[in-house]
Each structure stands twice: as C-alpha cells, then as structure tokens.
Amino acid sequence: MKTKLSFFLIALFFSVNSFGQSFTSNGINYNVTSTTTVEVIGFDNTISGAVNIPSNVIYNSNNYVVNNIYNFAFAGFTSMTSLTIPNTVTNIGEGAFQNCSGLISVNIPNSIYILEQ
Numbered sequence: 001m002k003t004k005l006s007f008f009l010i011a012l013f014f015s016v017n018s019f020g021q022s023f024t025s026n027g028i029n030y031n032v033t034s035t036t037t038v039e040v041i042g043f044d045n046t047i048s049g050a051v052n053i054p055s056n057v058i059y060n061s062n063n064y065v066v067n068n069i070y071n072f073a074f075a076g077f078t079s080m081t082s083l084t085i086p087n088t089v090t091n092i093g094e095g096a097f098q099n100c101s102g103l104i105s106v107n108i109p110n111s112i113y114i115l116e117q
Contacts, residue, residue: 053085066089069091081104083107092116093116
C-alpha cells in the first residue's frame with residue numbers, strides 16, 4: 001500500500017509540476033495549462049511573414065492541444081503578415097494582435113467562442 005501511495009504522489013507531483021511551464025516551439029511561445037492543453041503566450045524573433053499556429057504541439061514527450069491565444073500574445077509583432085489559427089483554439093485574449101502593423105489577414109475558425117477586445 002505504501003508503494004502505491006508513493007507512486008501516486010510522485011505521479012501527481014510531475015503532472016501538477018508541468019502546469020505553468022513555458023516553452024517555445026517553432027518560434028511560438030506556449031504555456032502549459034493542463035495535462036492536455038497549452039496556450040499561445042507570445043513569439044520570438046525567429047519567425048516572420050505567414051504564421052501558422054499548430055493544433056497540437058509536443059513538449060517533453062507530451063502531446064498538447066493548442067486551445068487559447070493569451071492576452072497580448074502577438075502584440076507588437078510587426079513582421080507577421082498573416083496568421084492561421086487552428087480550430088482547436090476557442091479563445092483569443094484581449095489585445096492579442098495589438099500593434100501588429102504588418103498583419104494583413106487572420107484566418108479565424110468557427111471554433112472561436114470568446115474574442116476579447
């Protein structure tokens with residue numbers, strides 16, 4: 001019984017410990033929000049032009065669904081000309097595209113049910 005409890009506590013520690021971790025994949029910054037989901041929180045300077053947010057991303061051997069674009073995630077990203085958002089995303093946070101002066105088009109899927117101003 002003690003072994004099972006120890007294993008459970010170790011598993012719980014590692015699953016809880018991953019929440020809130022941030023990482024970058026293909027120039028897009030993500031934050032782990034659950035055991036199965038991540039949100040887009042920003043970008044780095046390695047990407048420009050047409051940007052495609054993937055529906056899934058792998059981090060530390062875990063496959064996560066991208067379901068949210070956080071507040072101000074792409075704010076000030078002037079070298080992005082277009083953005084394609086997957087249908088796994090349901091929320092676009094406040095100011096997500098603020099001051100994106102080079103942005104010409106955004107492909108917003110029907111899955112979006114919250115679009116903050």
